[in-house]
Amino acid sequence: MLITGAVLEEIGRPRPYSESRPITVGELDLDGPGSGEILVKIEAAGLCHSDLSVVDGNRRRPVPLLLGHEAAGIIVERGAGVDLRIGQRVVMTFLPRCGECAGCATDGRLPCERGTAANGAGELLGGTRRLQRNGEAVNHHLGVSAFATHAVVSRRSVVTVDDDVPPEVAAVLGCAVLTGGGAVINAAKPAPAQTIMVIGLGGVGMAALMVAVALGHPVIGVDAIAAKLERALELGASRVYSPAEASEAGVTAGIVIEAAGHPRAFELAVAATAPGGTTVTVGLPNPSATSTISPLTLVAEARTIVGSYLGSAVPERDIPLFVKLWREGRLPVEELVSSRIALADINAGMDALADGTAVRQIIRFE
Numbered sequence: 001m002l003i004t005g006a007v008l009e010e011i012g013r014p015r016p017y018s019e020s021r022p023i024t025v026g027e028l029d030l031d032g033p034g035s036g037e038i039l040v041k042i043e044a045a046g047l048c049h050s051d052l053s054v055v056d057g058n059r060r061r062p063v064p065l066l067l068g069h070e071a072a073g074i075i076v077e078r079g080a081g082v083d084l085r086i087g088q089r090v091v092m093t094f095l096p097r098c099g100e101c102a103g104c105a106t107d108g109r110l111p112c113e114r115g116t117a118a119n120g121a122g123e124l125l126g127g128t129r130r131l132q133r134n135g136e137a138v139n140h141h142l143g144v145s146a147f148a149t150h151a152v153v154s155r156r157s158v159v160t161v162d163d164d165v166p167p168e169v170a171a172v173l174g175c176a177v178l179t180g181g182g183a184v185i186n187a188a189k190p191a192p193a194q195t196i197m198v199i200g201l202g203g204v205g206m207a208a209l210m211v212a213v214a215l216g217h218p219v220i221g222v223d224a225i226a227a228k229l230e231r232a233l234e235l236g237a238s239r240v241y242s243p244a245e246a247s248e249a250g251v252t253a254g255i256v257i258e259a260a261g262h263p264r265a266f267e268l269a270v271a272a273t274a275p276g277g278t279t280v281t282v283g284l285p286n287p288s289a290t291s292t293i294s295p296l297t298l299v300a301e302a303r304t305i306v307g308s309y310l311g312s313a314v315p316e317r318d319i320p321l322f323v324k325l326w327r328e329g330r331l332p333v334e335e336l337v338s339s340r341i342a343l344a345d346i347n348a349g350m351d352a353l354a355d356g357t358a359v360r361q362i363i364r365f366e
């Protein structure tokens with residue numbers, strides 16, 4: 001079938017992207033779903049740093065690549081052996097779990113080995129590509145490629161949600177909430193009412209903050225942008241600081257979650273972790289970035305540092321928990337949405353993401 005989608009043509013073009021236009025929006029051919037795959041009509045998709053990281057070259061992926069990995073939609077066609085019904089709303093998750101490899105046996109601690117390999121190659125979990133343009137294959141992004149009217153994905157790249165979960169909420173559950181919220185519940189494993197500091201209040205960091213608030217923890221928010229600190233207070237943070245203020249004031253917490261993806265933010269997170277406490281790092285800095293920390297402090301203050309990818313989540317286990325918190329009114333996921341944009345404005349949307357001014361921009365497909 002013919003679809004419209006946003007294809008990254010070249011990595012590393014200069015900013016502003018609204019001028020260099022690394023992403024083009026146009027028509028592509030999408031094959032029908034193969035065995036174990038589904039065709040999804042996309043309803044909503046969020047712009048996430050993991051898309052920007054491919055655009056700016058922090059994460060190398062094969063191009064041309066149809067971007068987008070945080071999304072929700074409706075199943076319109078099923079390949080053989082799929083247990084889901086037509087018309088079912090699904091949340092896309094950006095790392096399929098095959099359910100059979102050593103990584104999949106770690107309860108979310110490690111990513112799926114096959115899923116990781118497929119993501120790196122720009123393929124779906126089954127090793128296939130379903131997208132072409134002018135007869136040439138176009139790569140999938142993180143098994144999803146949701147900045148498009150439709151997507152074919154592996155059954156193992158989706159989690160179902162009930163119809164009462166609106167498309168924008170469902171979309172954001174799949175990456176920002178799963179990653180940020182998972183960092184809290186799976187990686188930090190806080191004691192009841194323990195104070196949690198979150199450094200970096202983009203989509204993932206803000207979601208971590210909201211989940212921590214929903215679970216009754218006092219939360220300290222840290223970000224360089226004043227508007228995000230105001231937003232954090234509105235969403236239930238008890239205190240907020242700029243990174244400089246936090247470091248000057250010597251603010252500490254038993255659990256510190258670093259979601260900025262910058263080596264200086266990681267150093268601040270370690271320094272702000274109280275003795276005996278845990279630093280959780282979920283940000284994805286450039287592969288060449290390095291940080292300096294004191295081994296003696298780790299020993300003398302009995303600290304723990306935990307790396308958490310995708311919120312150390314098992315999406316099928318964790319997304320229903322976040323839906324429950326949302327349904328109870330404790331996790332207002334829609335508050336993460338800072339603006340809605342048209343697919344045609346995707347380059348300008350990447351500029352807003354790079355500026356740090358947007359929490360979550362959502363593309364709606366009608």
Ligand SMILES: [Zn+2]
Binds near residue numbers: 048051175
């Ligand atoms: Zn993401």
Ligand SMILES: [Zn+2]
Binds near residue numbers: 098099100111113
């Ligand atoms: Zn696996």
